Amino acid sequence: xxxxxxxxxxxxxxxxxxxxxxxxxxxxxxxxxxxxxxxxxxxxxxxxxxxxxxxxxxxxxxxxxxxxxxxxxxxxxxxxxxxxxxxxxxxxxxxxxxxxxxxxxxxxxxxxxxxxxxxxx
Amino acid sequence: xxxxxxxxxxxxxxxxxxxxxxxxxxxxxxxxxxxxxxxxxxxxxxxxxxxxxxxxxxxxxxxxxxxxxxxxxxxxxxxxxxxxxxxxxxxxxxxxxxxxxxxxxxxx
Numbered sequence: 607x608x609x610x611x612x613x614x615x616x617x618x619x620x621x622x623x624x625x626x627x628x629x630x631x632x633x634x635x636x637x638x639x640x641x642x643x644x645x646x647x648x649x650x651x652x653x654x655x656x657x658x659x660x661x662x663x664x665x666x667x668x669x670x671x672x673x674x675x676x677x678x679x680x681x682x683x684x685x686x687x688x689x690x691x692x693x694x695x696x697x698x699x700x701x702x703x704x705x706x707x708x709x710x711x712x713x714x715x716x717x718x719x720x721x722x723x724x725x726x727x
Numbered sequence: 728x729x730x731x732x733x734x735x736x737x738x739x740x741x742x743x744x745x746x747x748x749x750x751x752x753x754x755x756x757x758x759x760x761x762x763x764x765x766x767x768x769x770x771x772x773x774x775x776x777x778x779x780x781x782x783x784x785x786x787x788x789x790x791x792x793x794x795x796x797x798x799x800x801x802x803x804x805x806x807x808x809x810x811x812x813x814x815x816x817x818x819x820x821x822x823x824x825x826x827x828x829x830x831x832x833x834x835x
Contacts, residue, residue, distance in 0.1 A: 653824040712761040712820045717772040
């Protein structure tokens with residue numbers, strides 16, 4: 607059974623930093639691209655970032671480029687998102703999501719339960 | 728890239744069919760056969776219901792179907808059931824992934 611379990615969320619002051627983690631199981635982690643998708647309270651879904659199976663290719667939404675860094679440790683089956691210079695607009699539930707297939711990110715077939723990041727003073 | 732356009736709400740009675748639209752442009756919905764639909768119940772993670780316009784993942788009831796015409800994709804839910812009440816989001820490949828604003832489906 608595929609499982610994705612996020613952690614690391616919490617209350618952070620504006621300008622602060624945070625590292626989110628996503629522990630994966632139930633599939634060959636290194637064979638799939640994985641992504642972070644966020645959802646602000648009461649709002650829709652927003653793709654944030656994707657990393658290839660090997661970790662060699664990364665993509666970011668313009669809204670987070672330069673502040674967020676996605677990485678993965680295939681030996682630990684874990685995905686990370688390092689977030690810097692947090693803003694109120696980054697307040698959201700952050701989901702990790704497994705890419706359905708291939709190297710082109712077109713769909714997400716499994717999602718974690720999400721971790722809430724709240725940016726407030 | 729702008730978000731895809733979905734109606735904020737849709738509704739139907741049990742047993743009826745309802746269609747939710749998702750409108751984009753020739754650079755996203757119209758340009759690729761990579762439209763997906765996700766179901767999200769309150770305080771739950773999204774669940775993939777349709778991918779590549781009309782394909783259903785294993786375990787998704789065949790009451791859910793998808794189609795596309797030009798720049799508009801559609802999710803059709805037939806034989807509505809109470810548990811279908813949820814938010815539905817479309818997405819499309821457009822170099823990256825863009826989502827629609829979501830549609831709240833109410834089963835009357």
